[in-house]
Amino acid sequence: MARRQSQKEDNLVRILRYALGVAPAEFALLPDDEGWVPVKELLAALHQEEGWKHLRQGMLNDAASRLVPELVELDDKRIRVSERSFQPPDYGAAPPAHLYLGARRKAWPVLKRRGLEETHDGRPWILSATPEAALRLGERRDSEPVLITVQAHQASDQGALFPAWGEYFLCAWAPAACLMGPPIEETVIPKKPAKPKPAPAGPAMPAADSMPGSFLVDPDDVEKPYKRKGITKDIPWKRERRKDRRGK
Structure with a gap:
């Protein structure tokens, strides 16, 4: 495991040395007069290279602070190497049509x-x-x-x-x-449709017992009175009919 990690670190130092100090033109990278290249551009370029899609800013930080601080330097959003041997642009070249x-x-x-x-x-x-x-x-x-x-x-x-x-x-x-x-x-890049805004909530209804002349209904009051516990089923007109039948 340690050997594999060491090999990955060596490969990282090697690619940084080559891309920033030896042949930046091969990666379409253009260092400024002091050798600086934007970190964002370096990452984009190396992500297109086989085996380097995993490269992240943290790995560059590690190279500059721990692995080879004498070679790799980070400055805000720029990076460079101290050993640079690439040739400047050729102003004598004739471009194609x-x-x-x-x-x-x-x-x-x-x-x-x-x-x-x-x-x-x-x-x-x-x-x-x-x-x-x-x-x-x-x-x-x-x-x-x-x-x-x-x-x-x-x-x-x-x-x-x-x-x-x-x-x-x-x-x-x-x-x-x-x-x-x-x-x-x-x-022209089409704009993403705006997300519909939620409908404004209506005014909150006041509690039933807080409105004048209102009261809460007990479910037991809605049922037939004789079905409630303690109340006998006694209807007057039925009681009178039973008396008439007994008198005959």
């Missing part, structure tokens, strides 16, 4: 209007040379990503840059006119 992006459905209407711009944290988009690879990357952010085609040559003529990042290409800006995708109506 078309590149592809797997975008979130909610993002496509904005991209269609504004084009590609740097993300909120100032990082470029990662594009693929094939639709299949683009959709696979898009599934990290949306279960049903939208496939967007980027006309790279036309965008390059307008000043866009597409440096190569392993088998992928980066793009910090591309005009909206160079993006092609499905009709916006087809990508």
Whole structure:
């Protein structure tokens, strides 16, 4: 049992060292200038790798605090390794005529209007040379990503840059006119129907004995009086009839 656990820990250190320090481009991960990668992106990338669907934040915390604190560093929502040997993006590479992006459905209407711009944290988009690879990357952010085609040559003529990042290409800006995708109506996510609100409760009825002129009915009072204990069944008109019969 201890040997198996030790092997799992060694594998974890090995994959972190490789994905963050040696070949992040193979996982479509783009560290910043200081080597940081968002933890969320690392988990999404490794979950697509065979044998790593079980990876969780706690395991990364363990690697940084106990296993190899000299190698793995966690900072809030970012992670990096101290030993980094990967090459920077290649700005001399020539992109193909078309590149592809797997975008979130909610993002496509904005991209269609504004084009590609740097993300909120100032990082470029990662594009693929094939639709299949683009959709696979898009599934990290949306279960049903939208496939967007980027006309790279036309965008390059307008000043866009597409440096190569392993088998992928980066793009910090591309005009909206160079993006092609499905009709916006087809990508709108339907809203879930609102749950019906419960009908407001009516005013509470006051207790029967609290209403003027009211009283509680005893079930015994409803029954025939002669069926109650201690009461004899004696009806006057029947009594008179019996007397008449005896007098004859």
